[in-house]
Amino acid sequence: MSQSETKEKKGFSRRKFLVRSAVGVGVLFGAGYLSRPLWRRSLAGFANSVDAFYSGDTETPPLWFEILADNTITLLSPKVEMGQGTFTSLAQMAADELEVDINQLKVVHAPTSSGNIDGFSTGGSTSVASLWVPLRELAATMREMLKNEAAKMLGTEVSALTLQNGVISGNGKSLTYGEIAKDVESWEIPDVPPLKDRSAYKYIGQPVPRVDLRDKVIGAPIFGMDAQMPDMLYGSVVRPHLIGATFVSADTSAAENMPGVVKVVVEEDFVGVVAESYQQAENAKQAIKVTWETEKNWQLADIEAMVEVGKGDPVTIQKAGSPGSILSEADVITAEYRSPIGAHAQIEPNGAVAFVDSDRATVMISTQVVSITRKEVADRLGLDVEQVDIRPTYLGGGFGRRLHTPNAVQVALLSRAVGKPVKCFFNRKEEFQNDTFRPPTHNVLKARMDENGLIQAMEHNISSGDVMFGSALIPGIAGTLLGADVGAWRGGMIQYGKIPNYQAISWRVKLPFATSWWRSLGLLANTFAIESFMDELAIKAGKDPVQFRLDQIQDDEAGHRLREVIRAAADKAGWRDGVHNGRAMGFAASTDANTPCAHVVEVSVEGDQIKVHKVTCAIDPGLAVNPDQVRAQCEGSIIMGQSAVLYEKMTVEDGELRPVIYGPYRMALMRDAPKEIDVVILENADAPGAVGEPPMGPIGAAIANAVFRLTNKRLREMPLTL
Template identity: 75%
Template sequence: MSESKPKKKFSRRKFIIRSAVGVGVLLGTGYVTRPVWRRSLAEMANSAEAPYLGDTESPLLWFEVSAENQVVLYSPKVEMGQGTFTGLAQIAADELEVDINKIKVVHAPTASGNIDGMSTGGSTSISSLWQPLRELAATMREMLKNEAARIMETDAAALTVKEGVVSGNGQTLTYGEIAKQVKEWNIPDTPPLKDVKSYKFIGKPIPRVDLADKVAGASIFGMDAAMPDMLYGAVARPSSIGAKYVSADTSRAEKMPGVVKVVREKDFVGVVARSRMEAENAKNAIIVTWDTGKNWQSEDIEEMIRVGKGEPYVIQKAGRAKRILDNEEEVFTAEYKSPVGAHAQLEPNGAVAYVEGDKATVIISTQVVNITRNEVAERLGLEKENVNIIPAYLGGGFGRRLHTPNAMQAAVLSKAVGKPVKCFFNRQEEFQNDTFRPPTHHVLRAKLGAGGLIKAIEHNVSSGDVMYGSPMVPALAEPILGADVGAWRGGMIQYRKIPNYRAVSWRVKLPFATSWWRSLGLLANTFAIESFMDELAIKAGKDPVQFRLDQIQEDEAGYRLKEVIRAAAQKAGWRDGAHNGRAMGFAASTDANTPCAHVVEVSVEDGEIRVHKVTCAIDPGFAVNPDQVRAQCEGCIIMGLSAAMFEKMTVKDGQLTPTIYGPYKMALMKHAPKEIDVVILENADAPGAVGEPPLGPIGAAIANAVFRITGQRLREMPLQLA
């Protein structure tokens, strides 16, 4: 066995840079800002297949084989409930040729060097790592085999690998035994990947790898993290929109029991104390002077979020929709609205930080490990390499943890006292400082033509920002892209057999932070478009399912969309109209190339909408773990139902309210459908997005069913009967 193995001849994948962020980066080289360009960019961003922006060539950054024959998989993607750890373990196990129970998945700290350049979000973890991780695992397997050959003094070609054991030549070595004897690894060429059909773990409903710990209450979330000799911090937070910190009277706080130090910075004031309650109490004793701006009210916000105001950007255009709708008779118009939504994830944001000289360590629930690191480094003037971000399990992500200023604040407090400091939002602060789902206003216009099909259709959406203002998105993207890709996600017309269609996104900058909320604009945009489609079907005297099928184009995306529509309708036993006080409602959407259709079964009892059953058909291309695809569909359906039926933040006297569960109404056990039937189609050869697409159709499907029972067309979320 030659010692001088070629360092690397890695099979290069062609990355088509098509994601929103990729577009921003791409355009850094200076393209002209022309509407046509923008539209094609918009089309590309809409079908975002984000590349993985981290290491894909160094198996040793990803895998560690212990002497006990365990394989540790260092995941640069975080686990926030979406099941990514399980999917990654499955993907790795098959190519590594080990039992999945031998793989332990942990978060990769930034110090490990295995850093994702982007984030965990956009339902891209499995799809973007599908190819790279299989290659990395196969390479790792090959590398272990080569080392075994060296130890056994035989040729690698004579060896076979099975379940973590290399054998041949009458000898056997476990991966653990091999790893023990290796001083320096040589990375071989990537071997050919196995046939997908031969996989033992991929494609199977493997139980979650984090199941036992989560059921035992043993998983460590950011909020559970601790460091030796740790103190507790609290930071005074503005309660009103736009308030800027001016000064603080800390004289009382300084004398409070347990207080170690009051920390004044140019932009915030905080305290460090011995216990959480002492820190909270002391923080409450600080008298802060805020520069409060305008006394905002909900009416002000509603006034701003109106189609026709703000900056319009045409994001989709085919034929002459505008001309037809502007000039012809019998144009049908309807308006829809959605409210400000809170993330309301159960674990509040915070961090545990320890700044020691020129080094910092932060344990935190974050979706943007890399950005969190950079922000801490910048604030404290440290080298990025000297800041180690250790991600912990996320008590819900949903886009909320794409902003992590808490890390930086905990680090500042730690530096001030020279000890580790744990600093978390309380629930009220969590609501007040949320980065909300923006409110939206939609105007849809359409004209029916021959055969009761749509001749022209137009969707106008006005929304607060989603991706702009996020540290993930280069400021440079803004003037080039124009429209906010996140805000109009799901806002395009997906029935492209219609000869004339058009979509326009109106951008509004709101006075409070709006940002990524699971599925971004998909929920609201689909609510509007799919409710409108239902209204048009009724106008045309057509069955709403057939009405949709008739207007889908003949291409791959069209085929996959039609298939999920047919599958959902068939599985649910679709029938139009109300029967015995119950009615079905239908809606479909395509998000990040994953089409999804819902049939809901609804009744109205004591004036309340009840959703009894949801049949969901989804085509994620290929399901790495069908049970977790199912779980994501169930979760999206219930979270979407909650947002569509109950949730709403209001603005009152400059404050976002409510700030507590209960008054912020959300779906409880009793509101969840008692039956959820998920049909998984696999009409592509690689896994696509799962964690967000099923959120799309739920609001419209419910509203469409409610209309059939009550005759009331509910055009505003949360859905409320008159």
């Protein structure tokens, strides 16, 4: 099927976010520099509530679908699969509008050479939500393109055709999609047809088995670490182990004549080895003596002293009423909460296979930022982006760690130096020490209640290292515009709109090591603080913590959805306050990326260990394209969150980030996971929303709130320890 000479098509309902945001930013700039606090709050509110958008092609179905002779269809996905089940949801959406059996549809990663490139990334729980309209429109249009060609071939009108499972019939004859497409040299792309009503869907809304299930069960070579190229060599790069270290020089003499070494490559910012085997490359790397330059011998106390509310310039990201004046009066309740440095600790370390041959570069890599990686490789090699083909693989865990993959540049340079394909991956120690970490946080909350136990005023102060700022995804102007890092304060806005006076304030901290995207960004730490504080307030008011929250929720659409998940979680769990048979329940709720979620956890304390027995999760992601995947994402997010809340912590000692291996970096094991996770799915919106990250929000506070009931101790620092 030819992808050339496609006719320009109009009518796609696309990129509404870009239009709205451009207009919004222009209006805000027009308000003048002196009104920065106002328009910064407006931008923050916009960023907190905007719907997911897609920034790639939405007009050219042949870029997305390849119709094969055997009547199967390949969907080239610009979104990457890193375990979240995106490929399955995309297959469901496409199959329904294409009117094919889902087993006829195969989903693969779109190489950049295909032209189907996501201009943004895979992250933020946006893959399914952002493609909900564009992909269905593309599939429906592709269907009509095939029908138009079939009508010509069958000598009849389009209206006279019937269609079932990729077979079009008319005038007493039938043609498969594959038979129709094989001779089409130029597609005429019509206007977008009406999309199907929800009642007509065969696959959307159903628990369809994952399309990648078989490959993962049999261990097929689908991940970045499995990637191979013919005549491949192996690379290893010397990476710094000290915070803030920059490359100065290298003595490579001892490595150059070691067994298997093909070449030692010294670039302006790194040194690496190419050898005949992985072990030979690793051995030679150990023999290279690198001179690093560092600013300071950092210790954990230095980092903790930097992350303090009150240090730096505050930016108010949310405000209603006059909370400042009320919170300056007597009877103000104050509490502080902290979270540590967190590693991604994904099972597959970063790496790539690259081949640079003359004026072409091909890179096979686990990455969440295909477009950015292509540009970085092209810029460093002095190539046009069209000369670089990034071939994404399945990711052995992402969680934001692969939202910048500059290691592709290093592997490409090693390949260019030897003229052969090179495979180069981080070892585990390098992965831990060169992570882009979840930043530590310090949260301070204040509140004042009236005699009826209703909150009169509330303030949330958030101090955190950067998450979005400084990353490859966010332009430098974002810091000037917003002042506060959207990722750092994610989940930090106060969601209880009936409080008449409230504000949230962000304090930005620039840390000496890389901090960036981590699953749910600031949601885990900020919700831990807010929802623990809400529990403290409920107890002081003498009210049930569930009802206390319901009393503070505003009567609007967002409030209605939040109220419903709170009630659903409490009802399903059989919510009860207090201690019963040595166990207690804890409650927390949050709204993230327009998806409200509430948890009830059942906890016991065994010696000095906190044991989570059951989690009841209620979530409203809007339309659930695949309910099984929604449940799986909730389960995964809850266990990952529990791991961070109870165990995970990086430290800084003598300039090094530690630990550097699993084990000392403690994570939740199978024995630590809840015996039961019960997920209730509500669908109070007509389109799919975020799923992968919102369930991370409430878990920390829910556990801490349960522990308080068991021990009468308020745990305000993660990881929670007794």
